[in-house]
Amino acid sequence: MNELLVVTPNGYKSSKLYSIVPTDGSGDFTVVRATTATRINSSGVIESVSANVPRLDYTDEDCPSILIEPQRTNLVFPSATATTQNVTVTNVAHVLSFYGTGSVTLSGTGSGTLNGTGANDRVQLAFTPTAGTLTLTVTGSVTSWQLEEGVGASSYIPTVGSSATRNADEIYKTGISSLIPQSEGSIFIDCKVVSFNGHTNVNILNSEKNTSCAFSCTLYDNGDLVVGIYNGGVGDVAMVGSLGSYTLNQRLKILINYKTGDSELYVNGALRDSDSTAFTFSSTWDDIFINDSTTYFSFQGLNTYNQVVLLPYISDSAQSIELTTI
Amino acid sequence: MIYKLKYTDKENAIADLIAKGVIVENDKGFLNNADNTHAIVYVGDIIDLDGYHVDVMIDQVIEFNNALNPNNPKHTFAGW
Numbered sequence: 579m580n581e582l583l584v585v586t587p588n589g590y591k592s593s594k595l596y597s598i599v600p601t602d603g604s605g606d607f608t609v610v611r612a613t614t615a616t617r618i619n620s621s622g623v624i625e626s627v628s629a630n631v632p633r634l635d636y637t638d639e640d641c642p643s644i645l646i647e648p649q650r651t652n653l654v655f656p657s658a659t660a661t662t663q664n665v666t667v668t669n670v671a672h673v674l675s676f677y678g679t680g681s682v683t684l685s686g687t688g689s690g691t692l693n694g695t696g697a698n699d700r701v702q703l704a705f706t707p708t709a710g711t712l713t714l715t716v717t718g719s720v721t722s723w724q725l726e727e728g729v730g731a732s733s734y735i736p737t738v739g740s741s742a743t744r745n746a747d748e749i750y751k752t753g754i755s756s757l758i759p760q761s762e763g764s765i766f767i768d769c770k771v772v773s774f775n776g777h778t779n780v781n782i783l784n785s786e787k788n789t790s791c792a793f794s795c796t797l798y799d800n801g802d803l804v805v806g807i808y809n810g811g812v813g814d815v816a817m818v819g820s821l822g823s824y825t826l827n828q829r830l831k832i833l834i835n836y837k838t839g840d841s842e843l844y845v846n847g848a849l850r851d852s853d854s855t856a857f858t859f860s861s862t863w864d865d866i867f868i869n870d871s872t873t874y875f876s877f878q879g880l881n882t883y884n885q886v887v888l889l890p891y892i893s894d895s896a897q898s899i900e901l902t903t904i
Numbered sequence: 905m906i907y908k909l910k911y912t913d914k915e916n917a918i919a920d921l922i923a924k925g926v927i928v929e930n931d932k933g934f935l936n937n938a939d940n941t942h943a944i945v946y947v948g949d950i951i952d953l954d955g956y957h958v959d960v961m962i963d964q965v966i967e968f969n970n971a972l973n974p975n976n977p978k979h980t981f982a983g984w
Contacts, residue, residue: 612942612961614983629983649943651979666949741979745943745961876936 583757583888585868587634587642595632595644595749605757607868610748616734617645622698624722624734632749635733635882638827643882646869647732648775649746653725655737660720662713668727669709671776675702675731680718687712694720702731730773730826730880746871746878755864762837762891766901767795770827772880774799780879782832783886784867792863794875795834799824803850805834805843809857817843819850831902835892842895847903849895905962906981908972910955914946917958924966940964947979 583605589596590609597605609632617633619625620642627633634642653665660676667687674682678694688707695701697719714725722734735744767783774780778799785793794806801821808814815836833844842852868886871878892898911917918935921927927935927944937944940963947957957972959979 610942613981649945651945666951668948735982740977741947742982743943743945743959743979744982872936872939876934 579889579892581887581889582759582763583754583866583886585644585883585886587644587884590632590634592628593630600757605751605754607749607751607866611745613743613745615647615744615747616736618733626736633733633747637882641884643770643884644749644868645733645882646747646749646878647744647880648728648871648878649743650726650728650732650735651741651743652735652737653727653741654714654723655740655742657723657735657737658721660714660716660723662716665712665714665725667707667709667712669707670727671704671706671729672725672727673702673704673729673731674714674723674725675700676720676723677701678719678721680716680720682720682723683715683717685713685715686710694718697721700731704729728773729776732773732880748867748870748872750865750867750870752865754866755862758863758866758888759890760859760863764836764889764892765795765832765834766885766887766889767830767832768884768886769832770829770882771797771824772827772882774826775877775879777877777879779804780877780881781867781869781873781875782830782881784870784873784875785863786861786865786873792859792861793836794873795832796875796877797824797830797879803830803832803843803845807836807841807857808860809855810860813855813857815841815853815855815857817841817851817853819843819845821845821850829904831904833892833898833902835898837891842898844898844902847899849898905965906984907960907962907966907968908974908977909958909960909968910970910972911958913956914948917946917956920970921958921960924968925964926960926962926966938962943981945979945981950978 584599635645692703801824803819
């Protein structure tokens with residue numbers, strides 16, 4: 579299909595995620611995360627990943643996906659084997675998670691019990707404590723445990739003698755206007771949202787981080803997939819693909835065919851919306867940010883990606899349906 | 905650079921971090937990290953210590969007059 583840019587969970591090194599297309603390196607993505615992190619490797623084992631290295635994660639899958647997460651802090655320590663302890667917490671959403679067959683009971687500013695189901699199974703409990711001291715009472719085998727502010731357990735953050743923070747992942751490419759069709763083109767995204775991170779909407783893919791951004795693709799927790807193509811604030815293209823609802827970890831195959839006066843949005847094998855608004859980008863579109871916290875709309879979720887592809891404009895509806903069919 | 909900072913409360917912390925360019929507020933009212941800022945962690949209250957504590961990781965040298973250098977920090981960045 580004469581792809582212009584193809585990003586997959588493929589080759590990488592520190593600070594770089596190689597694109598399959600183009601092959602000259604001009605489309606390779608920059609990776610920033612100044613802390614170490616962890617992933618589930620191909621053997622299903624938690625593995626440490628060095629700073630600024632992208633994470634190809636195999637959680638619940640035989641094939642890897644690119645894991646992009648917001649900043650999170652594990653408040654309990656040490657984390658390898660849990661011990662009963664008190665933690666000072668604030669009145670915001672928290673999530674407790676662990677592996678093992680034991681249990682953790684909350685008291686003080688929170689309540690509830692989380693029971694383990696197996697040495698290789700991760701369980702999690704969402705709750706919102708009152709501000710103050712939360713007591714976590716551990717019984718039995720509780721390993722790789724984590725207490726973090728936020729919605730949805732993120733990847734495991736090992737701790738030893740203090741709480742520890744994993745920085746947000748940033749995966750982006752700037753200065754590639756020559757690879758991005760400026761008048762008409764297509765964007766294909768194959769991804770999942772693991773958690774909305776407490777927001778009602780999360781970034782799927784964005785253009786520039788400044789106010790004159792050209793493009794945004796956002797998923798709302800009610801199942802609306804919203805695409806904006808910005809025409810300087812006048813006659814913007816806005817397409818809403820309503821899925822009815824969205825179940826976390828549901829796979830999305832999104833195709834945006836953009837062309838002045840003839841734009842379409844396909845999701846999971848169906849045309850969801852179209853827009854006949856004539857447009858030119860409000861500024862040259864030359865950057866791509868994937869689920870980034872630093873873009874103008876700073877709603878970073880816990881997302882995984884199988885593909886991001888830029889193509890020449892696809893006008894064939896049958897081809898669009900075939901490409902997005904799960 | 906990693907700075908471990910102590911303020912009287914969170915409001916003072918945010919005001920100082922905006923003033924020093926660590927975080928920026930856009931025209932939608934969102935507080936975002938500045939381009940050089942990798943992470944800001946609002947550690948908050950620490951048992952047996954006074955003040956409101958914030959850890960900052962940033963690619964920039966900033967003159968803070970409230971920076972601490974604890975021997976036994978209650979919070980770290982992964983891998984540091």
